[in-house]
Amino acid sequence: MRKTAAAGLAVGIIAALGFAMPATADTNGSAQLSVLHGIPDTPVDVYVNGELTLDDFQPGDLAGPLELPAGDYEVALTATDAADASSPVLGPATLTLAAGSNYTAVAHLTEAGEPGLNLFTNDTATTAAGEGRLTVRHVAAAPAVDVLAGGSPVVEGLTNPNEATLNLPAGTVSAAVALAGTTEPVLGPTDVQIQDGVLTIVYAWGSAEDGNLAIAAQTVTGLHSSPDGVPSGSAGYLAQRDASTAFLMIAGAGVLAIAVAAGAVTVVRARQGASR
Amino acid sequence: MVCALAGTVLAACLVACTPVGAGDATPTPRRIATASPSAPTPPPALPTPTIDVPVQSGALSAPAAAVPPVRLRIDALGVDMPVTDVGIEPSGQMELPVDPAVAGWYRYGPDALSEAGNVMLAAHVDAPDYPIGPLARLRELGPGATLSIDAADGSSRGYVVESLTFYDKTALPTAELFAREGAPALVIITCGGPFDPTTGRYRDNVVAIARQQ
Numbered sequence: 167m168r169k170t171a172a173a174g175l176a177v178g179i180i181a182a183l184g185f186a187m188p189a190t191a192d193t194n195g196s197a198q199l200s201v202l203h204g205i206p207d208t209p210v211d212v213y214v215n216g217e218l219t220l221d222d223f224q225p226g227d228l229a230g231p232l233e234l235p236a237g238d239y240e241v242a243l244t245a246t247d248a249a250d251a252s253s254p255v256l257g258p259a260t261l262t263l264a265a266g267s268n269y270t271a272v273a274h275l276t277e278a279g280e281p282g283l284n285l286f287t288n289d290t291a292t293t294a295a296g297e298g299r300l301t302v303r304h305v306a307a308a309p310a311v312d313v314l315a316g317g318s319p320v321v322e323g324l325t326n327p328n329e330a331t332l333n334l335p336a337g338t339v340s341a342a343v344a345l346a347g348t349t350e351p352v353l354g355p356t357d358v359q360i361q362d363g364v365l366t367i368v369y370a371w372g373s374a375e376d377g378n379l380a381i382a383a384q385t386v387t388g389l390h391s392s393p394d395g396v397p398s399g400s401a402g403y404l405a406q407r408d409a410s411t412a413f414l415m416i417a418g419a420g421v422l423a424i425a426v427a428a429g430a431v432t433v434v435r436a437r438q439g440a441s442r
Numbered sequence: 443m444v445c446a447l448a449g450t451v452l453a454a455c456l457v458a459c460t461p462v463g464a465g466d467a468t469p470t471p472r473r474i475a476t477a478s479p480s481a482p483t484p485p486p487a488l489p490t491p492t493i494d495v496p497v498q499s500g501a502l503s504a505p506a507a508a509v510p511p512v513r514l515r516i517d518a519l520g521v522d523m524p525v526t527d528v529g530i531e532p533s534g535q536m537e538l539p540v541d542p543a544v545a546g547w548y549r550y551g552p553d554a555l556s557e558a559g560n561v562m563l564a565a566h567v568d569a570p571d572y573p574i575g576p577l578a579r580l581r582e583l584g585p586g587a588t589l590s591i592d593a594a595d596g597s598s599r600g601y602v603v604e605s606l607t608f609y610d611k612t613a614l615p616t617a618e619l620f621a622r623e624g625a626p627a628l629v630i631i632t633c634g635g636p637f638d639p640t641t642g643r644y645r646d647n648v649v650a651i652a653r654q655q
Contacts, residue, residue, distance in 0.1 A: 395536070398632045
């Protein structure tokens with residue numbers, strides 16, 4: 167009986183989900199959901215609305231994106247040998263997904279080191295031409311941090327479970343994470359590519375106390391805009407040359423016309439001469 | 443291990459539940475239920491996911507490097523010019539190499555090996571203190587002409603011109619021309635039309651679109 171009910175629900179979920187789409191900005195009224203496993207040393211199974219959705223999900227891995235109809239979803243994490251979601255290690259938690267939005271649910275340690283689940287909304291607004299977007303999320307069991315770019319703080323006092331977002335020119339940023347007010351990296355420095363039209367999300371996860379702080383990353387593409395135009399000519403030389411050429415052609419035609427007229431006059435005079 | 447335990451429990455329950463025929467006058471042979479072969483369904487195996495969700499490592503990785511075009515050749519026009527990568531000007535327009543003899547490739551768009559979208563090249567038709575550029579002849583290009591680009595990895599790609607269009611610069615369909623999806627094409631842009639000496643600009647963009655062969 168449970169099998170039949172499960173099959174029916176599975177059909178419903180499959181019908182709603184369609185096929186997995188690439189990680190681009192959502193445009194069609196569904197929501198996009200990715201899931202990051204940021205709890206060290208704890209592989210889990212992930213249940214969504216009572217259905218097993220991720221089997222043996224490993225710490226540091228990123229699942230999705232799933233395209234889902236807008237609505238509430240109950241998410242639970244269980245041990246990997248659980249038969250169902252009745253005894254979760256984390257959750258159940260209700261995630262509310264709005265149409266047109268792009269989310270990442272993160273299972274991670276709180277600052278105090280307890281497992282928790284947080285739903286982040288990803289900023290998929292269009293980027294300016296030549297720019298990308300960087301979001302940094304603090305989901306580690308660690309105190310407040312500063313985010314350094316090229317050695318200087320660009321985000322200060324970021325705490326768990328918060329985030330900061332910067333729009334940056336496309337290029338390479340040497341990024342590091344240091345305890346707030348310090349510049350000695352606890353993570354990095356590591357090169358992060360800021361790409362035109364791409365949201366790059368960098369997560370600091372793990373536990374400072376256990377010495378397993380790490381960086382995870384996720385990208386969302388398709389946010390780019392086009393240049394405003396192509397300004398390809400500024401001296402007017404071609405226009406001048408065209409004008410001169412045209413003048414010569416007209417002048418040439420004029421000379422020809424005069425020559426023809428002169429020739430005609432000569433002929434007429436010759437005739438007149440001849441007829442005398 | 444779990445299965446065996448459940449099976450034993452189930453069998454024990456059935457044996458215990460089989461009524462011993464109190465009230466039966468005639469003792470009849472009794473079929474006693476056993477745990478096999480007509481045993482009840484074995485306990486459920488571990489569940490498997492109902493859908494296939496892509497899972498990848500969350501490790502930070504660098505994106506694959508683009509392979510830029512480095513040379514543009516248009517035999518019909520006698521064009522054989524170098525290409526360099528360019529980005530965006532502070533004004534928000536596409537950057538162009540100062541020298542009209544060098545074409546710019548929009549580095550944020552498709553590269554020379556892309557299987558989709560428009561490789562975007564542009565050059566000045568002219569610029570102060572430089573000779574008039576090779577793309578001054580772009581306006582002579584007709585559909586069916588062939589052209590090619592050389593890529594930084596040594597490969598080459600051929601294209602066939604599909605269209606040549608003059609657009610008023612203010613009406614340039616940039617989203618369409620800078621598309622990153624769709625059939626792979628090469629777009630070459632320069633300036634043309636009347637020149638306004640008060641603004642120092644040509645009115646039009648001359649746009650050639652060529653489909654990958």
